[in-house]
Amino acid sequence: MARFLQEDAPDLGDNPDRQRVAAVDAWKHSDFLCKNYILKGLDNALYNVYSPMVNAKALWESLERKYKTEDAGSKKFVVGKFLDFKMADSKTVISQVQEFQLILHDILVKGMVLGESFQVDALIEKLPPTWKDLKNYLEHKRKEMKLEDLIVRLRIKEDNRQSEKKAGNYHQEAKANVVKQDEFLNLDELNDDADGDKHDENVVAIVDENGFDGASNDHNAGQLFGHEGTNATNN
Incomplete structure (x- = not known):
């Protein structure tokens, strides 16, 4: 089959004899079979494009030009x-x-x-x-x-x-948790200190309000703190 892809069809020439005509007819028949063998390997879209080619050699050269160019392009792409x-x-x-x-x-x-x-x-x-x-x-x-x-x-x-x-x-994460825990404990201590300071301020306010003045107010102080003043007992 390779010869039909590479060689041109023989020419009848002038005044061909019967043997020459038979040889040309045999070539054309074989070329027709070769061409259709190639076309059968193509899908429908390509078949419609390449079926008009006059012989197997022309068909093969057209396909070769197309796909060698595409293959070179795909190689460059890769x-x-x-x-x-x-x-x-x-x-x-x-x-x-x-x-x-x-x-x-x-x-x-x-x-x-x-x-x-x-x-x-x-x-x-x-x-x-x-x-x-x-x-x-x-x-x-x-x-x-x-x-x-x-x-x-x-x-x-x-x-x-x-x-x-x-x-x-x-x-x-563990370090962050430790830092958060320390911050929480420090906040609790600050709250405790604030509560203590507030308690002291309240006591001072009560003392000022009742007008405590030294020993004369021991009895009132005792009532405030839940006991009798010592001076009041002695009197």
């Missing part, structure tokens, strides 16, 4: 996604690693090959800003690492960071 991809601190690293792996898969599907060491270096380079220390460490690590090993290491590191964050939050 490569662009790979180059622009950068991790952010707003999302978990592992979820972004999975996005990175999907981009790598798309690149491989397009027929482009990336060495594993390149994939590892690219993933390290795309780590978020808060992972700067690990990034610097891995960039200067001499021993080569497999992509799978790097992903496992990142997963462990992220789990540890989340555990430390939870522990820090718990410590902050």
